[in-house]
Amino acid sequence: MALSHLIDLNDCTTSEWDELIRLAADIRMNPEDYLSRCRGKIMATLFYEPSTRTQMSFQAAMLRLGGQIIGFDNPINSSVAKGESLKDTIKIVSGYSDILVMRHPIEGAAKAASLYSNCPIINAGDGGHLHPTQTLTDLVTLSIEKDGLTGHTIGLCGDLRYGRTVHSLIKAMCKIGGNRFILISTPELTVPQYIKDVMDRSGCEYTEVNTLEECIGDLDVLYMTRIQRERFATPEEYEQQRGIYILDREKMKKAKKDLVVMHPLPRVDEIENEIDNDRRAAYFRQAVNGMYVRMALILKMIENNLKIEDTPKILDNNHTCHNPRCITQQEHYLPHYFKKDAAGNLACIYCDDKQR
């Protein structure tokens, strides 16, 4: 039977998401029932770039299932950086392990690794491309905090143009359906057109606004993200506008009593510290949910129980992916695989880049 890798959350059906969410919620309530479920199993965490919190979350998840961990978090100077190909590292480490968790700065690296691994792989972030366990964390948190995933008015605030987290969450909530979005950003940082198309196709309404204040009273959920200083047109605009996107006690007064405030963390200053003790601030609970949903995922994958739909691959070594940040630009032995979308366009199977 084929191994199931979790590279892209969209390779699972929403009913598979539901199972993961329900399992995570059960583990959260009854952790002692799961203490030995992965006894004798080893997870390798291959972090080609450091991401301390994500790595600790995965490690705690595996240990709380009774499994064990090996891995690295800083490949500089290590043999894996000494000219060894990704393929060879994966071949070897997957021979020592029962599951791999991989973080890599290059887009498509996790997909590439999955071609060679002898055990299941979880994508823990491949450059700016995908980070499926972050989105799963958001879904579990929404589900627990709001008792379900439909019927909500969801505000998303901050850098909506470049934020991978926000795009993945909108896509996931549109696949589930039955929600309404309010998009809160500067005019320069609105969501890209292809995300608007996703919302339109799904039948989910959305509104774009420029201030948090004008909409906070309508929201059931507020998903905050960071706006990097350099995203503003000028330093003056930054100084002038930043307060509009900072959540403070004043703005919270206008919010519903059962608003849920989420944030993928780390935050810089977009949520004031004074909000942390507000019952509606869910972001620290969200971080802990990340551990529970990773437990659910690891458990299903170790028991070879995660259903993944594998996209049909077209091998075309005459074409090369044009994305300069794609893993195929770096690991030259990789076969040039593409997939065809509904419109008949080719996209790179590693980085999802549409080929021109």
Next chain:
Amino acid sequence: MALSHLIDLNDCTTSEWDELIRLAADIRMNPEDYLSRCRGKIMATLFYEPSTRTQMSFQAAMLRLGGQIIGFDNPINSSVAKGESLKDTIKIVSGYSDILVMRHPIEGAAKAASLYSNCPIINAGDGGHLHPTQTLTDLVTLSIEKDGLTGHTIGLCGDLRYGRTVHSLIKAMCKIGGNRFILISTPELTVPQYIKDVMDRSGCEYTEVNTLEECIGDLDVLYMTRIQRERFATPEEYEQQRGIYILDREKMKKAKKDLVVMHPLPRVDEIENEIDNDRRAAYFRQAVNGMYVRMALILKMIENNLKIEDTPKILDNNHTCHNPRCITQQEHYLPHYFKKDAAGNLACIYCDDKQR
């Protein structure tokens, strides 16, 4: 019930120390009885500066109790160094863990962390301020090697002015009482006045001498520490005087047959290698005792069984701690808490600095 953090050894009574010492001694004799006592529990070691030996001692302690470990030892490049506040890191990691062990270069960091943690914290060193498990290690070793903690003539040799370890040990032995100190150093490196006051108040006698040779025959215990080259007035004085503070076979000939030689390690050259095989050299046994006392401490804290007296806190945001090495200088959201000593003076609750 409130969580018990071990930030400062003086937050425990001496009867609480006794319990820890007795438990450590029992674990040392019957380690197999404790193999599963922390099964299913996770300890996070948050080392904001590397301290390999301390970290390995804590890790071995937790593993020998059947628990598991996550953590970091080098936050450079990691997300915890990327502008995330100490508060946020502690909130998140304490959500993954059952106990935190924290080492930090800034004074008061452990106390600050304890305000936000969802699980007990052990201070594994906060700058030059406190390192309670080092002192506990010294007490356990003394207790085992000399069969008790009173009635001893204790020599302390080396840099008595700047050595945190020595100050903490003197304070602890004075609290226990019934001991005599011989302080062996250059005139420039004698103990500070406030330590002399502690000894005076406790009724413990002390003598200050300039050479190891003149007093070694009187000692029951000799606690050696390093004198850094740069502490001497001139390089010439260093060359001339250093031999006076080096323990060698010649000096050991004048010592009692049941002398106990201790050292917090690492040593440089203040104890000759030739002494290591002398039965009286206890410093390597001392290091192993460090593991046993950490096992005792972790066990009591995981079972929420450590009694801590919490100092009453005065909130005074009009005052700012003046210590430039205090954690409040760096983490600006921290409330400005002070405590009042017997004389009515305010001291910063994080770094213990007396406010002028």
Next chain:
Amino acid sequence: MALSHLIDLNDCTTSEWDELIRLAADIRMNPEDYLSRCRGKIMATLFYEPSTRTQMSFQAAMLRLGGQIIGFDNPINSSVAKGESLKDTIKIVSGYSDILVMRHPIEGAAKAASLYSNCPIINAGDGGHLHPTQTLTDLVTLSIEKDGLTGHTIGLCGDLRYGRTVHSLIKAMCKIGGNRFILISTPELTVPQYIKDVMDRSGCEYTEVNTLEECIGDLDVLYMTRIQRERFATPEEYEQQRGIYILDREKMKKAKKDLVVMHPLPRVDEIENEIDNDRRAAYFRQAVNGMYVRMALILKMIENNLKIEDTPKILDNNHTCHNPRCITQQEHYLPHYFKKDAAGNLACIYCDDKQR
């Protein structure tokens, strides 16, 4: 009873090797029988230079036996690099652990450590000197893939002059006996004379050839290694000759159907990626065998069941080892121990350097 350290594979008899090989094979077939054999035991991995793959292999081995791991992989900045002697680090860490695995850039470091350790030590590489578990991995792989260790025609290809791995393997196969070697290299990179002497004394035939093509059809085993670009006389020779030593599909067509291709890894380009799916490519299986043989070794050593013949040591502090890469040049407290070979020559007991 004396501790058994594995510093040099030649301190064991071939019947001891046989036992390790048989145990490794049994663990490979019945891993679940060994899941708890090291429960409650701790292995410390002291990696004074990073070697990610070797360290992960040892860690996975210990975890699959139910044991636990502590250690470091990058002593820069850590206390072990802050002037602490190797002796002190070993004294302390061996007090926390049940077995030590040590990697060090200096020749003889593992032997030096074994003088002070309170628990068994495994040498995981000491500079360019010894790496016994690599050779054990090769023996296990040969034994499994070829159903025995004698009667084979073994090709060794690449840098035969400087390759420690190749020298150790030839010595081991000569001690076992009954094999034939074909040595494939440029004239500048042939095996050193002392290795030829070993083969001659053992009665194993050998032939030296310049190309892989001329001999591949005769081989039962092909052991590939890397030739570093700088080993060639000129860049022109490198470009001209490298293809002669690269294994590709064309050359594999001339090889026997049951050839076994091995490589210590990491490879650079001396084996084409297209070979990886050839059933005869054994190098990734070899890497996994490394984990099983380390399990066998750890298990025997933890159970104090490995028989080591200890060489008689001659203490001669008037002599100093002349090898500039020897650990005695760095750790000055080490006693100057030598051993006498059959011809009466003295050799340093740490680095095996023959004294002039």
